[in-house]
Amino acid sequence: MTFLHNYIYYIGALGLVLIGLLIVLAKHNLIKVIIGLSILDTGINLFIIAVGYIREGTAPIFSEPGLEPGRMVDPVPQALVLTSIVIGVAILALALGLAVKLHKEYGHLDLRKIKELRW
């Protein structure tokens, strides 16, 4: 039980990463693959935030008097996740644009039938 208590955030983030990876690897529909990429992205962001967490910590913002610096969570992972989210949006938009074009070209999004993408 202590193991779960200590590592539950890591386990949850890892679970999201694995679900995303499984979708990316095993699904045949390109839209589902893109959804999988998005879930993978979310899992990684959650993991980075969880690494910076401190027990009973507050947000690293001095929004009211009386907040001690010693109890604030690590701001560096949060700043990195801000970057990561923006990059994730960029990837999502580009991938969806390519999917639209592929659908125009082939009339479907089944990766098994699009020869150039088979593995």
Added chain:
Amino acid sequence: MRTTVSIVLLAVVILGFGLSLLDVPFAERKSQIGDYYIVNGRDQTGATNIVTSVVLDYRGFDTLGEITVLFVAALGLGAVMAAAGGRRERPSTTEPPSLVLRTGTNVLFPLLILFGVYIFVHGHLTPGGGFQGGAIIASAFLLVYLCCRERRINLARKTAADSLGGIVFVGLGLVGLAVGSRYFLSDFLPKGSLDTLFSAGMIPIIYIAIGIKVGAELAGVIDDLLEETE
């Protein structure tokens, strides 16, 4: 076959990830640089929000790279969408919007823009900032597209806003290089008094530039993606 290979691969990933995580304790201080930022961030940058001071001051160059990635992705999306056929006029056969949707959009659009501006102007004081505010502004344009498909954003103005944001960011950085502490993006403006709107040197100005740039870019992405769906 494919599923089996995937599951084997995932098992390897779980094992590697899990074994390396066992050495990373949860909920304890791990980095000294984070402590340094929290203790000194307010005095050195003048920003109340330490995340903002990390994003725009300590790691400002990183953020320039970040908006460059977003810019290149928006550019790439535009190129992909324009590759075959180019821009076409939307068909006029779409269903006209209902009165509720039209009125609601007219009421909500200025409020959404105002909220987005509020979020990025107060980026150094409260949670939020240029990227979040820009996303809210883009959502206002998405609402307009949902309501009235014949209305479109003015592409010339979108490009102008996009360029303005980038020029202000890079220009301020270069001015900092010239007159400040001799490094790119060094803060040369007065810090002002803590916890007020006019504080934190050039952080609010850069966040306003980023907000305008991100809003214009995401609105352009929405425009590009809606162009093809008829």
